[in-house]
Every structure is written in C-alpha cells, then in structure tokens.
Amino acid sequence: MSTRHDDRPIVLGIVGDSGTGKTTLATGIASILGRHRVNLLRTDDYLRYDRRERRLRRLTALDPECHHLDILEQHLRLLREGRPVLKPVYDHATGALVRPEYLAPRPYLLVEGLLGYHSRAMRRCYDLKIFLEPEEALRQRWKIRRDTAQRGYSREQVLRRIERRRADREAHIHPQRVFADILVRFRPPEDDPEESGARLDVRHLLRPTLAHADLSPILDGNPRSGIRLELARDIDGKPVDVLEISGDIPEARARRVEDLLWSLIPEASYLRGRVGSYGSGGREISHPLALTQLLIAYHLIKAAQGVVAI
C-alpha cells in the first residue's frame, strides 16, 4: 500500500467485549477528526435476532451466530470502497431491530463492536485495528453503570448477563485480540482500585505491525513523568512496545505530548484549532483517555495522508 485513493475512507476498528469503552473512545476520536467527516458504525446493529429472540434461543450477543456477519463484512467492504450502504439499526434501549439508516461515504469510518475482526475479509478492511481490554473489575463497573442507566437493566440482571457471557467471551471475543495493532488497557491506579474515571492509567501494547508515533522527544525516563515507553513481551511471548500513561501525568507534560503529536501531523493543524484542546467540554479531563484518542487519531490522519502504514 504505497498510495491511497482520495475517495476511499480510512477505516478504524475498535473491538472489545461489552462495556470496554468502545463508544467512548470512538466518540472522542470522531470529535478530533470532525464529526461531519466521520461515519460511526456499530456492529451491534448487525444483530440477527432482537432481544426477545436471543432469549428464546438462549444466545448471547457475543455469539457469532447472533449476527449477520456476512452482511457486516459486505458493508465494510462497500464502505471501504467509498460506496453507501443501508445499515441495519438495533435499538439498545428497547432491544428491537428497527428501520435501517442510509450511510453515505465520509473520509473516516470508525467501526466499533464485539466481532469486528471475526473474519479475514473483515480484518482486511481496516487501516488500524484497536482492541480494548480494560482490567476486568473495571469493565464490570463500566458495564453495570451503562446498562442500568441506558439499557433498562437492573444491577442484578447485568451481573447475571456478565456471568452468562463468560464462555462466549473466551470463545469469540478474546481470540480477536491477536489481530490488533494496538491493545489498550485502562486500569485503576494502585492506590485506588475503585477508580473508574479520570484517574485511570492506560497501557498501550504497540504491535510492530504499525509505524508508531516517535515520542522520544518527551520520554525522559523519569519515573514521575507520567508517561513511559518500554520494551516488553505480550502474553503470547512476542515482543511489543508498551506505552504507559498515568492518570496522574502532570498537566504540563500531557500538553507536551499533545503538542508533539500535532507537530508530527502539521497538515492537520486546522483540526486542532477547531477542536481545541482534548478533553474540553465541561467534564473532568482524563489525560490517559484524551491522549489515547489523539494517538489513534494521529494514525488515521497519517493514513489519510497516504503515508505507508507499515
């Protein structure tokens, strides 16, 4: 891939279990790139069965059998070619499959879901593949909060669902982690295992499948600097770079990382001007989350500029 067609979208995959923060990450990246230039595709929309049918069939949404994965694959290919699709829509609030939605091509396509890397043909559609694997206790807290607030479940129902999904998670979700270019793990700091917001640390496993951003100018090896890069081995024994960003990274240091990343993509500086600083919007700033979003956006902008991905 030495050149890219101007008219085909850059495609990002965000895959991970339910409650791993896929939507939060996708939404943040979309605001960096400009919401009107981004299509968000949630693979949950490709559910074959509505909530009632899944219950009757005793299937969880983690089961590939539950999804029109061939249609998802078809739509990924069409969208990647710059063609429109009529996307199905699953309503998480009611558990129903409803009127589909016309998706016209836009410069960026962010795909988030449970089974986005299921087939080889799907995996070939992405310019960048992220896998989210927050610490499990943290994921459960996130999932309980979201499913009780937005999807009409009780806390007990969510806990039962988590339990019921354990086998499918191991069988269908976890195996996809091997295909990711970047593995992202949020986790509470050691002194506060109950933290689930701005003070979370993040660890990126950077696989050598990608030309990662050169952060050396701001990496000084100081253990209190809040950001560090180390060589390590993944759980499969293979070498990876590990980027750690602490929830306690000093504001000034976080800004320096931000400045550095934007300086690496000067052609995109107009985006920075429009978006403003990351994390703005009234909520408490999470530097690890904001920098994660920016690092991923960096790769997408690079890809859009026609730079070779590897």
Place this chain on the structure above:
Amino acid sequence: MSTRHDDRPIVLGIVGDSGTGKTTLATGIASILGRHRVNLLRTDDYLRYDRRERRLRRLTALDPECHHLDILEQHLRLLREGRPVLKPVYDHATGALVRPEYLAPRPYLLVEGLLGYHSRAMRRCYDLKIFLEPEEALRQRWKIRRDTAQRGYSREQVLRRIERRRADREAHIHPQRVFADILVRFRPPEDDPEESGARLDVRHLLRPTLAHADLSPILDGNPRSGIRLELARDIDGKPVDVLEISGDIPEARARRVEDLLWSLIPEASYLRGRVGSYGSGGREISHPLALTQLLIAYHLIKAAQGVVAI
C-alpha cells in the same frame, strides 16, 4: 453471454405503475418455478421515506427521489452475483419502514416494482424485463380494489392519489417501457368493458431483444381460436410481434399452448408435475393470465439452462 454460472440467479424484472398486477404476476411465476427456489424482491421496500414523510414532503412513491435507488442497484448487483443482502422492508399496511430481512441467494430472483429499470446499471441485472401496462380504466379498478382492501385507503383517497400521481407516472414510470423485452397489456373484452378478472384479454408485445417461444404449431390463423401472433408496430413505430390471447380462448386450446410450452423445456417437466395445471387453486381460471405466467417462466427456465438469451 454464451454460458452462465450455475451459482448466479436468473433475474426477472416486472415493472409497471401501481396497480398494474405486478405482484399477481410475480406470485404466479414463483409458483411455477417453485416458491422455495425463488426470491421475490419488491422495490417498494427501498423507499427512503415512510408514508408520513412522503406526505410532509409532498412526494409520491413514483418519484425516484423517494427511493434509495442506489441501494436497490447495489442489492440487485449483489443478488445477481449470488450474494446475500439485508433487504429493507416497507410495510404497506402501516406505511412504515421496519426491520430488514435477510435474503439468501436462490436460483431465481423476481424483482417487481415501480422503478426497477431506472438506471442502466439496474437494467443490466436482468435476464428478462417485463413491463405491465393494462388498460388504464382497468388499472384504476384493480388499484382501488387492492388499496381499499389491503392498504387502508378509502375509495376517494385512492382516486385522489391516482390523480396526484399522473405527472410522476408520465415522468418516471412510463419512460421505462422502452427497456422491456415484453410489454404485457391486460384489457377487458369488447363486449364487457367492466370485466377485471378471468375474461380479460391479454396482448404481449414481444420485442426482438429476445428469442421468443416458437408457438407456430398451435397458431392456425383461425380468428376464433383465441390466440394469434401478428406483426405490428409499437407506439414508437418499431416492429414488434404481437401475441394476443383472448379471455374466451377455449379450454382445449389453452391446454395445447401449455403442452407446447412445456415440450419446449423438457428438462423442466418435473416442475409441471409438481405444480399441476396452471390456475389450479380454487379460483376461476384466467387463461390469459396463466399463459402469460407460463410464457415468462419459460424464458427464465431457458435462461437457467444456459441458453443464449438473444
């Protein structure tokens, strides 16, 4: 096209204004070919706006603007390649766009709708293109009966709708007739202008774009035989064959036509055995309708057998 792939469906188009008998024809052909071997695709399902939205926008369903024609085209191409699609669904009873439907490939695809020949790319998808143009007074009787019985309109509403649609019909539906291989016109017999059922006559305009069935063995020129073939000019002055089948065709003669057609496709005789005689099913037999269905099925079976279409 000298050979055909075994694994791609044979595609029939049935286009015509609302109330021209598209569904009746498609259903009859599907029972000849075997319901389980046929996908029926109604292009109304590709409506972009539901009934309420069309009313707000003052658009009729005859207007191309009202449809996802690019998606229809995409789905026709995919289905023709033997791929599945997730087809949108428009509920005529309620006027709502609802949960889409998975369509797996089958040997035959019958496409019926208002705008099926709208673009060149669509037209290239068909093995056989039919255009229905019943006598206008007859069409209005059919449409009133159907829309009041099945779609919840009053007689007055239907009449207003017919009036409102006149301009769109001329602008968007009628121009498609030029692309058809066979033009089918049902009309009442001269002695009974109110007839709308079994005693209707039918006239087929057979364009030279197709190798038509050789009916000469049963054409004897007798004006009372109920079936005749004549050379004529279409309304554009171009030469066509005209096949006329009278509603009063004697039973024995209709059977002879049927026998002849099946003898021309001996490989498909198992279909005849299964289906039985045309028109069976308790209702009054319309020979012109049944023979029209059989003549079209004949072409599709020929196409499926890999015979060159022209």
